[in-house]
Amino acid sequence: MLLDPCPPAWHFHEYHETLVAAGPEAVYQAMRELDAGRSPLVGPLLRLR
């Protein structure tokens, strides 16, 4: 995993996963184009944070 060396050790962590019924290219493109700020849930949470 590309994340392994950065950082190699950690004090806190979290992990989430989901299954997607699509090909890796579509998933990756969706990830690159993600605009979560328009979500009524994420936008306010990001601002509060």
Added chain:
Amino acid sequence: MPWRLRLRDFRSPGFGSTLDDLLKLGFVILAEESPRELALGLAGRFWTLYLDLQTLTPEGFLAFAKPGFAKVGANFLVEPLGPGLCRLSTATRIFCLGREARRGFRRYWLMIRPFSGLIRREWLRLIRRGAELGGGPGQAWRPRRCGGKRMGPETADFFRRALFKRRSTSYGPRPAESGISWAWGRGDGPASAGSLGIAAKKQRKKLPAPLAKPAGWPYCFFSLLALYRAEC
């Protein structure tokens, strides 16, 4: 209305919501392997008021070791499981540089972790819907009409049925068709007595309510909630 303006401001894009916004905030792309993984990094003192976010290069992030700071590494990983099926995961790892940083981050983490998890789960959900619908994640949250292009007729029909519980789907002959339209009253007519009246009562039992009757409010509430979740 000020609260409406504030709400609109909350929903406005450009606050760490896209990858570009994250990079503007101080995140740095540590590594990328398209279409498999994207790793991001950020260093700062997140538990303080001003965050003290550091602007670093990927090499600078790896070498960064200033005491009192914390380094965050996060990734999105796409693992193909089969034709048309992938596992999408996101991991976040925090390394604290020094005891003070660890203490400070622990307090911050206790407070922020539930919301952080919520944001990440929502990210995954938006990406999943964007990928599955094939319209990009920007369209994933937008409400769509029942029976529209994105929602298939079967799904739309399911929600229609959930919102309006029909008594029966098979309709008997209408009063006008059966020739006993005058017997549709509440028994105050010539048809309330006699053979025609009895026939009308029998007929009435077979006839369901012609219009969809709204179900109880809890049913409607949870159906609307399900509809909202399905459309977002």
